[in-house]
Amino acid sequence: MTYYKEYSKVWVSVDVIIFGFDEKKLKVLIGRRQMDPGRGEWSLYGGFVSANEGIDDAAKRTLYGLTGLNNLYMRQVGAFGSIDRDPGERVISIAYYALINVKDYDEKLRKEHDVQWVDINEIPILYSDHNLMVEQALRIMRQKIKTSPISFQLLPQLFTLTQLQTLYEAVIGDEVDKRNFRKRIKDMDFIEKTNLIDKKTSKRGAALYRFNNKAFTEDSNFKL
Amino acid sequence: MTYYKEYSKVWVSVDVIIFGFDEKKLKVLIGRRQMDPGRGEWSLYGGFVSANEGIDDAAKRTLYGLTGLNNLYMRQVGAFGSIDRDPGERVISIAYYALINVKDYDEKLRKEHDVQWVDINEIPILYSDHNLMVEQALRIMRQKIKTSPISFQLLPQLFTLTQLQTLYEAVIGDEVDKRNFRKRIKDMDFIEKTNLIDKKTSKRGAALYRFNNKAFTEDSNFKL
């Protein structure tokens, strides 16, 4: 039995805004579009939603296809469906953003897919309404990072407070006071100091911290 | 020319969460579903997105079809697309929420469409994933009302501070201190006291206020 046959169907795609942090800057993964129309234009990575998969699954599949990684943090940005957003056909696209540590993305795979990390402040003109999607994703993430521990998705398991602060500043696009920032971190017991020292970025060495998710779920009060 | 023909198309619908304020409580407009599957179940009002209209337009059209009103405040909640969310077919739905003063919705029209206002704390089980949609819309609205002047979409043009506070409390689901609330309002110059008095709800009478959108756009610092 078919219920809705008198209505018309449309193509639905997903586009993924993959944010990565490379120790200094917040970046986005974009590539040259491999299909017509718009072949060769800068574009987000995306794919079509097939008839027998949920939209979140389609986004996960797309993300996995590109990065080979599963279980990345991913959230929906929203649906984009202006009538002529896609120059070829009528396609509704659902945007997602995902977070990843740049180092976790295999360089070989990156080159194979011919995508690259570009600074969020230097994003070129993208295919269709992809710039809009990125802007919206950024707005959502800027909000989110203040109330939710997503930073740790962008950092290595062990990180220094300077890294954490640099990331935070890169996301919100503003500087914060070091002492005040560290004070706030100290109040969060689920950000645990290990007794390991990172010597890569300073002669003196910096204490490495770790996010304890279990502790977080238990006492959860996050506020940056 | 057809670009994406090898991919499969799906039905896309919109569902609208219409919030209304009736001087006391925050309500949502729901009705009995008029089509199979799920005929007779409580449901949001919705409709299909047609091939030649944008999703925002589809939502506007749907909202207009139900209320006869245009230019209502409306924002997207997000896309819902689990594979089996709709018991009949694979349908992806994009949820929107809209704000309206209950009095602005013609009772005759309401009855014709056989929809009714139900308290947000007494929402029955709804068709498909509509309860989820309502929850998410509420979460977004609760956030939004603190940083953006959406209250005035739910109130008459002229309102008392008590009404404004009651609405605010109904939305966030908590009580606030009257004096502190009024202090904050006094700081917002775009909420203007008129010299009109409302005598409906008290013997003494309460000053009526008005939201001045022009003044708001100019000095815009909103924080409840």
Added chain:
DNA sequence: TCAAAAGTGTTAGATTTACACCCATGA
């Protein structure tokens, strides 16, 4: 005259912000 809603300030506590110097170490 009294019930019911409108209206109004102050204070203590909590939070936020601004700010500058010493430390440890490898080159």
Added chain:
DNA sequence: TCATGGGTGTAAATCTAACACTTTTGA
């Protein structure tokens, strides 16, 4: 030895939260 990034505390200012009584007037 010195350049580099790591690490630390205090005080002023601002914001938030708690709190109770007087006013007006129609019934």
